[in-house]
Amino acid sequence: MSGEPATPPPASADRPRGTGLDLLTTPPPERARWRVLPARVIAMCVVELQKLRHDRTELYTRAIQPALWLLVFGETFTRIQAIPTNGVPYLDYLAPGIIAQSTMFIAIFYGIQIIWERDSGVLTKLMVTPTPRPALVTGKAFAAGVKAVIQAVVVVVIAALLGVAMTWNPLRLAGVIVVVVLGSAFFSCLSMSIAGIVLTRDRLMGIGQAITMPLFFASNALYPTTAMPAWLQAISTVNPLSYQVDALRGLLLGTPAHLPLDVGVLLAAAVAGITAASALLRRLAR
Numbered sequence: 001m002s003g004e005p006a007t008p009p010p011a012s013a014d015r016p017r018g019t020g021l022d023l024l025t026t027p028p029p030e031r032a033r034w035r036v037l038p039a040r041v042i043a044m045c046v047v048e049l050q051k052l053r054h055d056r057t058e059l060y061t062r063a064i065q066p067a068l069w070l071l072v073f074g075e076t077f078t079r080i081q082a083i084p085t086n087g088v089p090y091l092d093y094l095a096p097g098i099i100a101q102s103t104m105f106i107a108i109f110y111g112i113q114i115i116w117e118r119d120s121g122v123l124t125k126l127m128v129t130p131t132p133r134p135a136l137v138t139g140k141a142f143a144a145g146v147k148a149v150i151q152a153v154v155v156v157v158i159a160a161l162l163g164v165a166m167t168w169n170p171l172r173l174a175g176v177i178v179v180v181v182l183g184s185a186f187f188s189c190l191s192m193s194i195a196g197i198v199l200t201r202d203r204l205m206g207i208g209q210a211i212t213m214p215l216f217f218a219s220n221a222l223y224p225t226t227a228m229p230a231w232l233q234a235i236s237t238v239n240p241l242s243y244q245v246d247a248l249r250g251l252l253l254g255t256p257a258h259l260p261l262d263v264g265v266l267l268a269a270a271v272a273g274i275t276a277a278s279a280l281l282r283r284l285a286r
Helices: 033-054 057-062 064-080 090-107 110-120 122-127 133-161 170-198 201-217 230-237 240-253 259-285
Strands: none
Touching (some): 057 064, 057 090, 064 133, 090 133, 090 170, 090 240, 110 170, 110 201, 110 259, 122 259, 170 259, 240 259
16 A cells, blocks of 8 residues: 555654653662661551551550549549649649550550561561661551550540640640650560560560569659659669659649650660660561
8 A cells, every 4th residue: 555654653762761661671769768767667657557447446445444543543542642742633643644554555565466477477578678677666666656645645535534634735745745655665665675585475475564563663653753762763763664754744734844854765765675676676587
């Protein structure tokens, strides 16, 4: 047949980049290292929180214990007036301590989940990805922090219904979130570090139950440190929970607190916990 031949398609050299097969043959530009680590931490955090979306039972059951502490212990000791609180109603004094306690109880058993991931093969798959171990641990730690914030909101609502006079200043509430996340990050990393040492869920459960109540009673959650014997005061000064409770009281109730020291100790504890858990993660994955 007569006629002009069809115009050939433009050469690949003339084709705009980023279209067609170029997307498959051209590697994506390498991101700066300072952007990679935060992105992977956020990704790990989102993965952990997806589990919470599918099963909220833990949040509901965890709300029972702080409610009992406030309703039973708080109301009873408010009537007795046996604990010196410098003029603060005891129920108000107790509420920040129960927030810290409930968030610690969520985080301190976080290592059980990572042992389960080891047993199911998930942890091994995560370890062979390019994601650095500190990013894996940090993502899990801050996911525990987000869960703890949700738990803290539940306790705050219960305390408000009981008439606890707390501030609603947005800046102070933002500070509460920071303190809760840092405290939970430390205790979840402590749990993951213990998991890297004991390697089994049963042992971790036993150790977790053995240390939670001593940490709680050796803090200022229930009573001021001035009411403690000298040996217990010494333990309280190295207990991160004491600094978390002190910061929460200062932020929520406006009582005298040492916020720069409290936040500094919690930040240092969280960094130390992430470092220790990252070092022990490979031993857990063997």
